[in-house]
Amino acid sequence: MRNKIVKELETTFSNQGDFFIEEELVDKTTIFLMGFKTLVDLPKSKLYIQQIEDSSRSAKALFMNLSNRINVNTEQLIEGILEGNLVIVSLDGKQNAVVNPFIQNLRSSVSEPKNESPIQSSTDAFGDDINTNVGMIRKRLTTTSLCHCSYQVGELEKRKLSMLYIEGRTPNALIEKVEQQLKGIKNDIETIDELNLQFGKRRFSPVSHLFATELPISAIHALKRNKIVLFLDNCPFALVFPNLLWDMLFSINDRNFPFILSFMLRFFRVIGLVATLILPALYVALVSVNPEVFKLDLALFVAKSREGIPLTAFLETIAMVVLVDLILEAIVRLPKSVGPAITMVGGIILGQAMVEAKLVSNLLVIVITAVVIASSSVIGMQNSLYIRLLKYPILILASLFGILGVCTGFIFTIIYLASLTSDDIPYMTFRIKKEGEIK
Amino acid sequence: MKNNRLFQFIVVFLTVILLCGCWDIKDINKRTIPLVLGISKTNGGEYKVTLQIPVLKNESQVSKVVTGTGETITSALGKIRTNSENAIDYTQIRLIVVQNHLAHNQKEFTNIVKFLMGSEEIPSRSLMAITDENVEGVLSSINDKLGVHASSIYDFFNKGADWAPEIFSTPVWEVYRSLFSSTKDIAVPLIRSGRNTVLIFEGSDILKKGEIMDRLKPEEIQLIRVLQNKNEKGKIESLGFASIMVSNSSIRLKPSLNNDKPSLSSNLNIKINVLERNDGVTNKKIMEELERIIEERFFHILKRMQESHTDIFGFGQEFQQLISYNELKNWRDEYFPDLKVNFEVEVNME
Numbered sequence: 001m002r003n004k005i006v007k008e009l010e011t012t013f014s015n016q017g018d019f020f021i022e023e024e025l026v027d028k029t030t031i032f033l034m035g036f037k038t039l040v041d042l043p044k045s046k047l048y049i050q051q052i053e054d055s056s057r058s059a060k061a062l063f064m065n066l067s068n069r070i071n072v073n074t075e076q077l078i079e080g081i082l083e084g085n086l087v088i089v090s091l092d093g094k095q096n097a098v099v100n101p102f103i104q105n106l107r108s109s110v111s112e113p114k115n116e117s118p119i120q121s122s123t124d125a126f127g128d129d130i131n132t133n134v135g136m137i138r139k140r141l142t143t144t145s146l147c148h149c150s151y152q153v154g155e156l157e158k159r160k161l162s163m164l165y166i167e168g169r170t171p172n173a174l175i176e177k178v179e180q181q182l183k184g185i186k187n188d189i190e191t192i193d194e195l196n197l198q199f200g201k202r203r204f205s206p207v208s209h210l211f212a213t214e215l216p217i218s219a220i221h222a223l224k225r226n227k228i229v230l231f232l233d234n235c236p237f238a239l240v241f242p243n244l245l246w247d248m249l250f251s252i253n254d255r256n257f258p259f260i261l262s263f264m265l266r267f268f269r270v271i272g273l274v275a276t277l278i279l280p281a282l283y284v285a286l287v288s289v290n291p292e293v294f295k296l297d298l299a300l301f302v303a304k305s306r307e308g309i310p311l312t313a314f315l316e317t318i319a320m321v322v323l324v325d326l327i328l329e330a331i332v333r334l335p336k337s338v339g340p341a342i343t344m345v346g347g348i349i350l351g352q353a354m355v356e357a358k359l360v361s362n363l364l365v366i367v368i369t370a371v372v373i374a375s376s377s378v379i380g381m382q383n384s385l386y387i388r389l390l391k392y393p394i395l396i397l398a399s400l401f402g403i404l405g406v407c408t409g410f411i412f413t414i415i416y417l418a419s420l421t422s423d424d425i426p427y428m429t430f431r432i433k434k435e436g437e438i439k
Numbered sequence: 440m441k442n443n444r445l446f447q448f449i450v451v452f453l454t455v456i457l458l459c460g461c462w463d464i465k466d467i468n469k470r471t472i473p474l475v476l477g478i479s480k481t482n483g484g485e486y487k488v489t490l491q492i493p494v495l496k497n498e499s500q501v502s503k504v505v506t507g508t509g510e511t512i513t514s515a516l517g518k519i520r521t522n523s524e525n526a527i528d529y530t531q532i533r534l535i536v537v538q539n540h541l542a543h544n545q546k547e548f549t550n551i552v553k554f555l556m557g558s559e560e561i562p563s564r565s566l567m568a569i570t571d572e573n574v575e576g577v578l579s580s581i582n583d584k585l586g587v588h589a590s591s592i593y594d595f596f597n598k599g600a601d602w603a604p605e606i607f608s609t610p611v612w613e614v615y616r617s618l619f620s621s622t623k624d625i626a627v628p629l630i631r632s633g634r635n636t637v638l639i640f641e642g643s644d645i646l647k648k649g650e651i652m653d654r655l656k657p658e659e660i661q662l663i664r665v666l667q668n669k670n671e672k673g674k675i676e677s678l679g680f681a682s683i684m685v686s687n688s689s690i691r692l693k694p695s696l697n698n699d700k701p702s703l704s705s706n707l708n709i710k711i712n713v714l715e716r717n718d719g720v721t722n723k724k725i726m727e728e729l730e731r732i733i734e735e736r737f738f739h740i741l742k743r744m745q746e747s748h749t750d751i752f753g754f755g756q757e758f759q760q761l762i763s764y765n766e767l768k769n770w771r772d773e774y775f776p777d778l779k780v781n782f783e784v785e786v787n788m789e
Contacts, residue, residue, distance in 0.1 A: 291467040292530030292562075296590050299472060299531055304495045306468035313466050400459040 003093030006032050008074055013081070024049070027059045030091045035101065039084035044102035049088075059090060069098040110136070113214040115381055120256045125214040130160050130233040136216045137164060137238075141223065145169075153185040160233035161189070169226045171435045177423045178228055178241060192239060195232065199241065199422055206386035209422040211243035213380070221252040226432040242422035244429055248383040249273070272377030275370060276387050277413065280317050281398035281406045283367045288313040289402030306361045314399035316360045320368045321395070325388060328372070468495075470528040474502075475592050476561070477574035478551060479538035481508055488515035490527075491578040493589030502589045504579045512554055529560040533593040535567050535611065536577060536630070542569045542644065542651060549618060549649035556615040563612040566596050569644050572631045580632035587637055595638045596628070605657040605674075607643050607664065618649055621768045622755025626660060645744075645751050647771070652749040659740055662733065665707065666690060666752045678728050681716035685709055686789050694757040701761075702779040703754055707733070710787050726786040733784045745776045754778060 002010070006021065013019035022033040024046070033046070049066065056062040063070050066088065069080070077087050080098035089096040110132070113125035126133045134148060145167040152158040161182060165175055181198050189195050192212060196202070199209040210230070213219055219229050219238035230239040240247070249269045254262035287306065291299055309316065327346040331339050355362045375388050394409035401408070420427035477489035485508045493502045505523070509515030520527045535555060541547050555561055570577050581587055588594070596608040607628050617625040626643035633639040643660050645653040655663070661674055665688055674685040687710040694703050713725060744751055748771045755770040762774065 288464050288466045291470065291472075291528065294467075294531075296474065296531060296533055296593060299467065300493055300495070300589060303467045303470075303472065306466065307495050309468065399464075400455065400461045402464075 002032070003089070003091065005074060005077070005089050005093045005096065006034070009034055009077060009081070009087070009089075012078055019081075022046075026053050026062060027056075029059050031059070032089045032091075034087045034089070035081055036084065039103060040086050041102040045086050045099075048102065049099075060095065063088065063090070063095050063097045067097040067099045071096060072098065116214050116379075118215055118217070118253045121215070121217060121253045124216055126216065126219075126231075126236045126238055128234050128236055130162055130231050133231050133236075133238065134162055134164065137219060137223075137229070140216055141220050146223070149179065151182050151185075153182065154188040155186065156188050159189055161195075162231040164223060164229045164231070166223050166226075168436075169224070169434050170228055171226065171433065174228065174423060174425070174432075181423075189232065192232070192235065192237070195230070195239065202420075205420065206389050207417070207420055207427065208243055208382060210239040210241055211247045211380065212237040212239055212382065214238075215253075218252055226434055242425045242432075243427070244425075245417060245427055246430060248378045248380055251379050269377050269379070272374035273387060275374040277391050277394055278406055278410055279367055279371050279374070280321055280391060281394040281409065283364060284313045284317050284395060285398040285402045285406050288399065289405075293403060302361075302363060305363045308358050309361055311359065313364075314395075316364055317368075317395065320354075320360055320364060321371070321391070324368055324372055465526045465528075469525055471523055471525040472528055472531045473505075474531060474590060475534045475536060475578055476529075476532050476565075477536045477538070477578050478512060478541060479574045480541055480547075485510060486512050486515050487574075488512060488519065489574050489578055490519060491581070491589075491592065500582055501587060501591075502581055504575060506575060512551065529558075530562060532561050532565050533590075534596065535561075535565055536574055537567065537569050538574050539569055539571045542627075545648070545650040548646075548651075552611065552614050552618060552649065555611045561611075563615070564610050566593075566608050566610055567614050568596075568609075568628045568630050570630050571641075577630065577632045577638070581637050584635070584637050591637050595630075605661050606640055607660055614646065617646060622750060622759070622770050623753035624648075624652070624749050624751045626655065626663060626751060629654065645749055647747075647749045652747045653743060653751075655740070655751075659736065662736055662740065663751055666705075666737075675714070676729065676732075678725065678732065680720050680728075681725050682714040683711040683725060683729065684714055686712050692754075692757050694754075694761060696758070696761045699774075700777050700779070701758055701774050702781065703757065704781040705783065707782070707784045708787070709733075709784065710789050712789050722788055726788070729786050730784040734782055737780075737782050741780060745778065748772055748776060750775050754780075 002021075010019075010021060016036070018037040020033075020035065020037050020042070022042070024031050024033055026049075033042075033049075035042075049062075052065050053062050056065050069076070071094075072080075077089075077096060077098065081087050084101075084103060086099040086101035087096065088099055110124050110127055112123045116125075124136065126136065138146065143166070147165055147167050149163045151161040151163070153161050163178065163182065178199075185198055187194070189198075192210060193208070196208045196210050202209065211222075213222075214237055216238070219240065222238075222240040223229055228241045230241060232239065249266055254265050256262075257265070286293055287302060291302070294302065306313075311319070327342070330342055330346075334342055351365060354360045355365055371391075375384050378384050378387065390413055394406060394413065397405035397409040399405070418426065418428050425432060471492055473490035473492045475491035477491075479487045479489070481487050487506060487508045490505045491502050492505060494500050505519055507515045507519035507522070509518055516529070537548070537551060541551065552567075555565075556563055578592070581589075581591060584591075596606060598606065607626050609625060609627050614625055614627065617623065624645060624647045626645055628643050629641040630638045631641060640657060642654055642656045644651045645655060676683050676685065689708045691706045691708075692703060693705070694701065696702075709729070711725075711729065713722070716725065740751075750771055755767065755775065758770070758774070759767065762770070766773075
């Protein structure tokens with residue numbers, strides 16, 4: 001006794017095991033309830049419909065009371081089911097409604113950040129739900145000039161994408177460009193990098209257009225600094241566009257401390273950045289190419305510490321650097337219960353065994369340890385990763401040309417970073433100009 | 440287009456690899472780093488070069504001494520390089536000791552200084568010293584002393600003015616400069632090996648254009664430092680009835696020229712601390728005695744210098760604005776012997 005619409009829906013979802021069709025007797029007529037068991041909490045939703053039914057005079061009134069999306073076409077019904085709604089169709093198929101049901105709770109509640117650890121600050125972090133995330137921003141930034149544009153992008157799945165900016169602050173030209181780029185998305189957006197590629201060609205560049213942050217405070221600070229914040233559904237990060245060099249050094253959380261302390265923190269991050277880039281290179285340059293730069297006592301000390309080591313300085317350094325990067329990667333991959341064990345074994349192998357076996361000099365172990373610590377001092381995991389990558393070209397140049405190689409390598413790295421732009425905003429800009437601001 | 444960029448990258452990459460010369464790079468532990476270079480001459484007239492090289496592996500011996508002979512210093516150094524186990528890196532040489540019989544020959548000494556200055560490897564900031572003993576003996580004497588490092592010979596000159604104000608350290612480039620200077624001569628320290636310590640400071644040889652003119656005792660050298668406006672801080676002076684330590688000093692020179700006769704008035708201000716004194720000795724007596732000793736010492740040196748036409752104080756520098764450049768070239772012979780110095784010492788208690 002099923003009508004045309006119900007049959008069509010049934011064939012559409014015939015491959016879905018969790019699709020259900022329930023018949024319910026309402027006001028002496030039968031209605032069909034359809035949806036996904038995995039998304040809809042059926043008993044609670046049924047109870048809700050019965051309660052509405054008691055207060056409704058007719059079946060038509062019931063449909064009216066349940067939802068404002070009534071009597072839509074079949075395609076919209078299918079879409080409604082896919083979005084996790086409950087679809088109700090009357091016996092004759094003339095009336096239907098897409099009802100917002102009681103949903104199965106698939107979301108974890110607002111939790112603490114996993115990738116960052118803010119000190120002296122709110123510990124809320126963004127979650128998977130895009131609406132919660134935008135809500136978290138709205139709650140903290142109560143102004144009418146906060147604008148929110150929603151998009152649905154992708155080919156296979158329509159993924160929700162939200163763009164937030166403050167009207168009157170973010171330059172209109174920038175907003176228009178980003179809007180065009182977002183609307184032009186053809187393929188599916190599965191990862192942050194796929195979204196990143198939509199903002200211009202940076203396929204071989206380690207620097208992303210987007211700065212991912214987990215903290216609502218930094219997202220709001222970015223909005224106030226005339227930037228655009230993007231949210232992707234099911235992605236627990238706010239993606240700040242454009243990503244600037246100083247994002248890696250300056251965090252708004254620093255300013256919870258007095259100025260001089262935050263200056264100190266930022267200064268240490270700069271030291272960490274520079275040390276990661278040039279310290280291994282400097283070791284190779286000084287030990288193998290330009291030892292005349294050393295002070296006499298230091299030269300003798302270094303020569304003594306390298307006595308009997310079979311590897312050349314370059315091979316030794318590159319082996320250690322790669323090994324340390326492997327350990328860092330392994331710690332991330334491993335389950336939390338095994339991670340500390342690997343750290344310990346790695347530490348013992350690196351610190352003790354290699355030095356005692358006279359495979360690497362103990363001075364190098366100190367240098368490498370300093371580099372690992374230094375590379376972690378910058379903000380954002382992806383930034384830490386890309387400066388770890390940039391140290392390799394400098395290291396190779398240093399092994400060929402010594403101190404000169406370190407200098408040219410460092411300068412070329414800076415030139416490269418300075419040449420990057422996202423939508424005509426240079427990567428090394430201190431701040432983005434406010435809309436209408438001339439100077 | 441893409442192929443073209445790949446091609447460009449390969450060209451640049453191969454150029455960097457093939458043209459950099461990195462196969463000649465030696466790690467620091469594969470290099471031999473001599474610290475002291477000794478230069479002398481054998482009886483046969485050949486140059487003999489001695490290197491003091493720190494030994495890193497052995498705990499009981501701090502350094503070894505390697506010698507080589509050749510017709511020139513370069514060939515002697517080259518022979519050592521050929522026979523050495525490792526690549527020899529001359530860039531860390533910090534001290535150059537010249538045997539006295541070479542130093543007393545003006546032509547030889549000038550050539551040595553010019554060679555050292557022109558050599559790209561031997562740093563021009565390394566210090567120079569002259570010894571009356573056998574150079575080899577001085578360099579190897581470090582091995583039978585207790586508690587010394589390989590760099591002790593160099594450290595000896597680097598104690599700092601506050602610790603040992605008498606020691607004059609003279610780098611190669613200053614000696615080289617003095618070869619061409621018409622107004623200032625230079626003092627090169629004189630050393631010999633000690634019995635308990637590695638070196639003993641004996642004074643300085645005064646060089647005029649590469650020629651040794653005079654030999655000064657350590658306490659006389661001290662005064663020259665002061666007059667060259669280097670601080671005399673830390674110097675301990677014994678007056679017989681009291682001992683004092685100089686805590687600060689400053690000098691002011693005022694040149695003037697009357698009828699082509701130069702004269703100079705000089706004010707030396709010295710601040711002292713009294714370390715010990717006999718009973719009944721007043722401050723005034725100490726101050727007067729010190730002033731008398733310093734003035735006496737100064738005029739004694741000045742007289743000797745004027746006789747040998749050697750301007751170790753660099754007084755000629757003060758007259759650069761009064762005497763024209765061409766005439767200043769004759770400063771040592773024409774003006775300096777007639778120089779009248781009005782030397783006043785003022786001693787203050789601290």
